[in-house]
Amino acid sequence: MRLLIDGDGSPVKNEVITLGAKYHVPVVIVTSVDHYTKKEFPAHVQFIYVDKGSDRADYEIVKEIQAGDLLVTQDYGLASLVLPKSARVFHHNGSEYLKETIDFLLGQRYLGAQMRKAGKRTKGPRPFTKEDRQHFETVFEAAIKEMKTK
Structure with a gap:
């Protein structure tokens, strides 16, 4: 088991790194050279x-x-490509992408893109809060523990 992060813009890198250390799980951050550090x-x-x-x-x-x-990714399209590989995929808000719901999410993404293309405004994501960060950490830690016991 490894913890992978779609690193461009992920607000929970530090939490994943901390949990990786706590549970002795490698962390892989994939990011653009634009974010080289x-x-x-x-x-x-x-x-x-x-x-x-x-x-x-x-x-x-x-x-x-x-x-x-x-x-960890916020990209529905990426989640849909990874789920068939028997990996677990999480949004940074703590929700887990599931095979049973990914088509619905992709459909909503498509409809939003069509609305924006037609000149309509759609809501962006709400600000990421301390509570959101704590919720993610709780959910992700539970998933790590579950995977470690398998």
């Missing part, structure tokens, strides 16, 4: 940098992910 990270954290460009990180994650891994 020289910051020191613990030994259990690996970065995979990909070229700039739409969906480059997604393609790398699909290639890299294995059964039993846990992924």
